[in-house]
Amino acid sequence: MTPEQLKASILQYAMEGKLVKQDPNDEPASELVKKIENEKNQLVEEGKIKKGRKTGAIAENEKPFDIPNSWSWIRLNAIANDIGDGLHGTPKYTSNGEYSFINGSNLKSGSISLVNAKHIDKAEYEKIKINLDEKSILISLNGTLGNLAKYNNEKVALGKSAGYVVLTNNLVFDYIYVFLESPVFKSFYTQNYTGTTIKNIPLKALRNCPIPLPPIEEQKRIVAKIEKLMPLVDEYAESYNRLQKIDNEFEDKLKQSVLQYAMEGKLVKQNPNDEPASELIKKIENEKAELIKEGKIKKSKKLPSINDDEKPFDIPDSWEWVRLGQIINLISGRDIPKKDHLNKEIKGSIPYITGASNIDKNGNINISEWVTNPTVVVNKGTILLSVKGTIGKISILDLAQAHIARQIMGIDNMFGIDKKYLQYYIESYVQQLQQKAKSIIPGISRDDLLLAILPLPPVKEQERIVIKLERLLSSINSLYL
Structure with a gap:
């Protein structure tokens, strides 16, 4: 098993509710869903977010596997305050601008790469800015699909191939990030992309993506377990790569x-x-x-x-x-x-x-x-x-x-x-x-x-x-x- 396959197996187990034990004392995810709905409604009333697009109930054939009884299937749009993409066009670049203009190709290994990024000034940024915060995840929607980055208040403006998901406050941020890294999400966008030469994930498909949602306390346990396992996967990768090198040289x-x-x-x-x-x-x-x-x-x-x-x-x-x-x-x-x-x-x-x-x-x-x-x-x-x-x-x-x-x-x-x-x-x-x-x-x-x-x-x-x-x-x- 390659290190990539091992990591994928761990994340798949996590999404199926098999990585940590369920605790009957946890408040079920159905209650969490209600809290999220109430929070979003309150933010809409206060004018802080726009009313989200309605999405239909998740059909049985959309659920790729069974989940524990305390979990709920929910669409990504239902747990996000905003889902969108960047500018459909070309901004006015300037060589000494303080803001970087990025696309999906700039999202690599969980962070934003500014290699080859062009720049814009503050005035241009104000025209196209998107209200991102520490609960935001960036995702490539075009070309190389599914590359991710956590937004950390970088001075960036987004192009159209850089999508974003701004999550509600009632979630464990890293659990949703793990989902977007998992084979479950990769399988989803593989089945839903459009285009042949250049592949694209439509925003409608992204908003409708079904997510297996655990109780909030179980989300924390899953993230904690993955944080313990990933260093072991890294160690395994080092040993695996050494053995591969030996095998190739043998x-x-x-x-x-x-x-x-x-x-x-x-x-x-x-x-x-x-x-x-x-x-x-x-x-x-x-x-x-x-x-x-x-x-x-x-x-x-x-x-x-x-x-x-x-x-x-x-x-x-x-x-x-x-x-x-x-x-x-x-x-x-x-x-x-x-x-x-x-x-x-x-x-x-x-x-x-x-x-x-x-x-x-x-x-x-x-x-x-x-x-x-x-x-x-x-x-x-x-x-x-x-x-x-x-x-x-x-x-x-x-x-x-x-x-x-x-x-x-x-x-x-x-x-x-x-x-x-x-x-x-x-x-x-x-x-x-x-x-x-x-x-x-x-x-x-x-x-x-x-x-x-x-x-x-x-x-x-x-x-x-x-x-x-x-x-x-x-x-x-x-x-x-």
Whole structure:
């Protein structure tokens, strides 16, 4: 159960008369209703409030549940001295006005937020003011429905999406506020709003809203009980959120643990008949030399040897530590001017991968732009890595070709390394890459990749590791669907 669901359950219980015990000595709510009627009639005679609109009796089908015998169903209009909304129009604003002009969007978490509120002067306020007092509750009637705030004598004027309810003196103010927070009221306005794109609670519906009204003493007990329970709900929310965070992180940590095992040579058994990785390195060096000779790749700068202090763990005897730059061709992306981007594919164009936004959490590539003048083209099977902004999104290109922007680097595996093994190594190394990212907009350099050290197994063991990893990671994913 989420904290929100727990709070809603408590408030629902309160509205149904199940949160505290009834006391047979309490004066029943029916007597309270009479007192409220007498008070309102007296205020009308004195000219302090206007005579309220008549509302019909509450039909049985309007009552969503049974309430205790000492309670009464009553309409909101019957227990309020006034229900209305703010100005239907635009006031004359002034930058240094002392009064804030607010709407329903300014009502948040029980109080009035003045963020982005415009201001009016006293003369303008006097034209549109509403007589609110400490028994007033503000409620959003338009757009986001049902947001509440207790009025505390703030210097505010209301717009039309800010409604107000001014309660009579014969009620426990906080009980009515609890009702307006409860699932009972939320269900009411969900059933009674108008509009589709922008939802609206009509004032007529608000005035007719049925309320389960307890005796005055029980109202006090309900409020006191809720005040004791809400701090416990807050404590529960803290624990719940911590557990959610742990749960959300656990999947990633589990995957990282499995990848780490694989990189340490502990995921599958070594086969003494496998050709050792040292022979694979010799073949790679010979192939690179031939490609340089043929002009197919450029000769790269010599990479420093790996010392023992750099090696984070021991690896099997048949494996070798290598710099990533020894076994890949690294391709840096380049931006193409925005004016040359196309929003649809045409003849002669190729997909343009601009950055991490093109790669989803499952490694799928989504294309929304194309170019006809590519300068950095990567081919199908190239491993793509986001290296600026969002660091570490990975995908293997499944398109024939694509141009990559500078937020992406391509890892071209030309030398017989299992492509999926190489991808899994990079996934295991992403956190270290993220730690290397510097500046306000995070980014990693070519050297951050080229100098990375990779534990290289024999080719046959690479294949076995990939098979085992795909089975294990698939099982982990299925647990979190």
